[in-house]
Amino acid sequence: MSLSDSQFAALKQAAVDTSGYAWCPYSNFSVGAAVLTNEGQIFAGCNVENASHGLTICAERNAIGQAVSAGCREFTTLLIYTATKQPTAPCGACRQFVTEFSPDIDVICVCDGPDDIRVSMRDLLPRSFGPHNLDNAPT
Ligand code: THU
Numbered sequence: 794m795s796l797s798d799s800q801f802a803a804l805k806q807a808a809v810d811t812s813g814y815a816w817c818p819y820s821n822f823s824v825g826a827a828v829l830t831n832e833g834q835i836f837a838g839c840n841v842e843n844a845s846h847g848l849t850i851c852a853e854r855n856a857i858g859q860a861v862s863a864g865c866r867e868f869t870t871l872l873i874y875t876a877t878k879q880p881t882a883p884c885g886a887c888r889q890f891v892t893e894f895s896p897d898i899d900v901i902c903v904c905d906g907p908d909d910i911r912v913s914m915r916d917l918l919p920r921s922f923g924p925h926n927l928d929n930a931p932t
């Protein structure tokens with residue numbers, strides 16, 4: 794991972810700050826995510842739950858949505874913060890959602906304890922389905 798200390802600090806700060814806005818009255822599990830674009834910009838998101846539980850949106854997908862809505866579609870690092878003792882890896886839906894844009898993105902999961910997870914999305918979602926598969930659609 795070629796992430797500078799200052800980039801890591803900025804990503805973590807953005808994720809921690811944004812987790813404070815999480816709307817999670819049903820799980821009480823707040824999540825903040827921040828993505829770094831290939832041009833060095835940072836976009837963050839929190840999880841937004843809903844009384845109709847299935848409509849809940851995870852922090853990672855909100856962060857990507859913020860970036861794409863600002864015209865950014867290439868990412869180098871995704872950092873996920875949870876206020877837990879152990880780090881939390883992204884759910885399956887978010888792995889798929891992030892892979893659409895950056896299948897090789899570096900993923901860092903941090904928490905309030907000393908442990909972290911540092912892994913490539915390729916290892917979290919090997920042999921993924923993506924835009925390339927649609928090239929094989931019959932004409
Ligand atoms: N959550 C995320 O925001 N990201 C994940 O990758 C896993 C789960 C949220 C969804 C829900 O609001 C809460 O955590 C508990 O599942």
